[in-house]
Amino acid sequence: MEDDRDMSEASLPGRPPRRISDAKIRVLVNELSSLIKQAHLSRTAFIDYVNTRQQGVRLTRDGVSRQLGDLDRKPFGPDWDFVLIVVDWCVPAAEHRSRSQDLGCDVGDTATDQERHREAKQERDHALARLAGLWCVARSASWPPGYTGQILWPDTDELENPPERVDPREQMNQTAREMAELQQKIEHASKQARSAARDLDRTRREYQRVKQQRTEEMNARIRAEREADQLERNISQLQLHVLEGQRKTDALQDEVRIRDLLLDRLIAASFSAGIRAQVREAYHAAITVYSGSDADSSASFEDILRRLMQPPNAIIPPERIFPEEANNPGNRGNAPNNLPVPHRRQLPEPAKNRSPSTSAEGAKFNFPEVIKAPRAIKAVEFSPDGTRLALACRGKTAMIVDLTGAEQYRLRHDGWITSVRDISYAPDGRRLATVAGSHAQIWDADTGAELLRLPHPDPMGGVAFSPDGRRLATAGGKNAWVWDAATGAELLRIPHIELRGKAMFSPDGRRLATAGGKNAWVWDAATGAELLRIPHPGSVRDMAFSPDGQRLATADGGSAWVWDAATGAEILRIPHGHVMGGVTFSPDGQILVTISNAHIPIGTISGAPPLERSDKSVWVWDAATGAELLRISHALWVNRVVFSPDGQFLAIAADGRTVQLRHLYQEGLSAKV
Known part of the structure; x- marks a missing residue:
């Protein structure tokens, strides 16, 4: 076949004379247009089809128009590459091949597929041979470039007869039908x-x-x-x-x-x-x-x-x-010099390192017993030096006051929140952390300026600094988090079924305690590995590490418990019978304080609802023996009780707008029975 391409035109028998004819070019153009119309109905559909299927070929409307009919720009008719494109994407053989490739199957999987493939290939080869002959006649060329197949030369009558003229009426009718269809589509739209x-x-x-x-x-x-x-x-x-x-x-x-x-x-x-x-x-x-x-x-x-x-x-x-x-x-007959204080048992003596200015032997307790706030108080915290109180209030406000009740400044929160739920001082006293709504914030404890904001996917319930102040623990929803307190980077996330209260670091900072459902957990604060799980008969409402980190106190619906923080063994159980809402150790670890908020039934009257007595009180216990030392009654629901750093004062926050300061060792403090 390559020898035939090298032969002169006179050596090819049956070749038409070499000359340019518009009629010959038109025959080739009509043949290509017919293939495009049969396969794709329009040039636009053909262009989109080729551009979608063949990434290396980019056809445009202007380019196809030049190939089909613009003899001024293409005096020798379409290029052979364009002819190959039309054959590849308009002849059934190419279409059969493309569909098989799109479906991801081989055309020779079955005998039927092989037979169809052979028939389609024959049809394609015949169409390509006919178009090759028309192309050679239109261009008066010896052979299409790169073509190795057969050539079918067209008849002379086919070349000499002018192209069939289109009836204008039929064309108008066709246009009218297309317009009617377009009108229907417009009405539907x-x-x-x-x-x-x-x-x-x-x-x-x-x-x-x-x-x-x-x-x-x-x-x-x-x-x-x-x-x-x-x-x-x-x-x-x-x-x-x-x-x-x-x-x-x-x-x-x-x-x-x-x-x-x-x-x-x-x-x-x-x-x-x-x-x-x-x-x-x-x-x-x-x-x-x-x-x-x-x-x-x-x-x-x-x-x-x-x-x-x-x-x-x-x-x-x-x-x-x-x-x-x-x-x-x-x-009898020898009256004491000091008035006796009615109580059930003697309170432990205060530690020797406590401040003399606030000790029982020092000056009389001259702080106000009640510190007022503009809104209901949800949480309270002493500053590490014991000179200020941080109050988490209902609404969007937290307050910092001194022990005389004088307001220092306020921390205002934004967003759709109902109350500031918890507040905590860093161990060095230079920063404050609060949780409100679904974010935690760290503030400058001296100026009240916001330093860092930590967004959460769920509403938060508690916040606590690590003993070194470098980490921050938050809890809420179904997760507990540990954050870098300087950068806000997430260091650890512990998934939980349900959380209640807050996450709390152990005094050495190596463990993290959480409570949820009827269990209390102790985790590795660095890896999040579970170290201990302590089941309870009721829902665990609060927990607290002892100052030495060897004990863990918890409170459920009816008792307060003291556990070995390393093994989970029960050390002490304080039966209460009422709802225990909170638990905390004194700084020296000798006293345990719990909160009780309950309605206690006292009897029934025929035809009337059951009679109940409201018990809203703070209980002070001996942390070693479980003996009751003191009971402080309250008129409202008690939310939080904290010790002062020297262990002599109790700050009691309730649903009212006040915080009570009670001196445990002050002469004349009565036990409320």
């Missing part, structure tokens, strides 16, 4: 547009309705918040009245004790031993005559006089007035 407009109008009305409903809900919420604020103000006023009444009651009790002591000293100084014996004999004789029973021979002379001075219906056991003398009758 118009209907769809009208339907879409109606849907859009309905959506707009629904949006306006939802927007109005949301606005009403927000207004209702604002009204409810205002009513809640008014109720909180009323409750705060009532709480202040209750505290004032308690102070007056304590003052009256102190006055009664002082008078009793003065009376005892007066009796001891005024009555001789003979007079005492005569009065005792007369008293015993009178009791024997009028009651028919023997009098208590162990009653002291002072007790007899005190009973004789009371009204007939008054019954005041001397043990309630002189608890110290009730267990030691030998001390």
